[in-house]
Amino acid sequence: MSYRQDKIFSLPLLHLNQWQFDQQVADVFPDMITRSVPGYSIITSMIGKFSQYFVPSHTYIYDLGCSYGSVTSSIIKNLKATDCTLIAIDNSPAMIAHCKKNLQQVITYDNTIHIIEADICDVTIVNASMVVLNFTFQFLSLGKRQQILKSIYRGLKTGGVLILSEKFHFDDHEIQTLFFEMHHNFKLDNGYSRLEINQKRQIIERVLLTESIENHKKILFSIGFTHVELWFQYLNFGSLIALKY
Numbered sequence: 001m002s003y004r005q006d007k008i009f010s011l012p013l014l015h016l017n018q019w020q021f022d023q024q025v026a027d028v029f030p031d032m033i034t035r036s037v038p039g040y041s042i043i044t045s046m047i048g049k050f051s052q053y054f055v056p057s058h059t060y061i062y063d064l065g066c067s068y069g070s071v072t073s074s075i076i077k078n079l080k081a082t083d084c085t086l087i088a089i090d091n092s093p094a095m096i097a098h099c100k101k102n103l104q105q106v107i108t109y110d111n112t113i114h115i116i117e118a119d120i121c122d123v124t125i126v127n128a129s130m131v132v133l134n135f136t137f138q139f140l141s142l143g144k145r146q147q148i149l150k151s152i153y154r155g156l157k158t159g160g161v162l163i164l165s166e167k168f169h170f171d172d173h174e175i176q177t178l179f180f181e182m183h184h185n186f187k188l189d190n191g192y193s194r195l196e197i198n199q200k201r202q203i204i205e206r207v208l209l210t211e212s213i214e215n216h217k218k219i220l221f222s223i224g225f226t227h228v229e230l231w232f233q234y235l236n237f238g239s240l241i242a243l244k245y
């Protein structure tokens with residue numbers, strides 16, 4: 001399926017408003033994320049593969065900050081278990097509308113899908129074998145991050161998995177500068193102009209707060225996860241796996 005091209009920042013804007021996942025962003029989201037996030041498609045399709053190792057029948061799978069439901073769709077396509085409940089949650093009404101439409105294409109009778117408009121910080125995780133935060137955690141305020149990881153940990157069954165995909169920063173100045181520049185060029189190569197990149201960066205950096213890989217690992221271990229590792233990295237983007245054994 002082809003989606004509308006992201007041109008939101010293509011003209012000079014007098015006022016850079018606060019970043020929101022509103023209708024305008026939601027309508028171009030698939031184009032925006034694939035042209036902006038290195039490795040997004042690989043990560044999303046691999047998350048489906050992970051489900052084959054961790055999801056037994058009669059358990060719940062959570063896709064937190066689901067946008068169009070690409071993670072849920074990838075899991076549905078790969079899942080071996082039956083009678084599972086997949087719960088896709090986003091607090092943007094426009095994203096939820098797209099998600100409902102998008103997931104109609106992967107309707108399954110072996111498992112149940114619930115698509116819910118809610119703040120992921122208000123949701124109680126239960127009976128979970130798999131929880132996915134695919135580029136969502138980075139938009140939570142720093143004060144709410146530990147709380148949600150603890151709630152995920154409590155809701156995961158023993159043997160369950162959390163997949164946490166994020167944009168990272170690096171304490172090493174040389175590495176940070178190199179990856180920053182290469183990511184900038186990644187977006188230029190994907191057709192964004194310098195104006196688009198700079199305007200978007202100015203507003204998104206107010207709400208997208210990055211942490212280092214080491215810090216993520218430290219926090220996940222401190223919460224109780226027994227095995228934590230980076231399973232994918234492409235420049236300053238990547239994905240961690242955390243197991244509750």
Ligand code: GEK
Pocket residue numbers: 021033044064065066067068069070071089090091092095118119120121133134135136139140
């Ligand atoms: C994907 N996971 O395609 N509660 C619920 N949803 C939220 C919250 C919150 N507190 N904060 C942000 N969101 C998706 C991609 S996009 C990543 C995730 C990006 C939602 C927000 O509405 C948006 O849909 C999503 O998190 C972030 O695999 O835009 O870079």
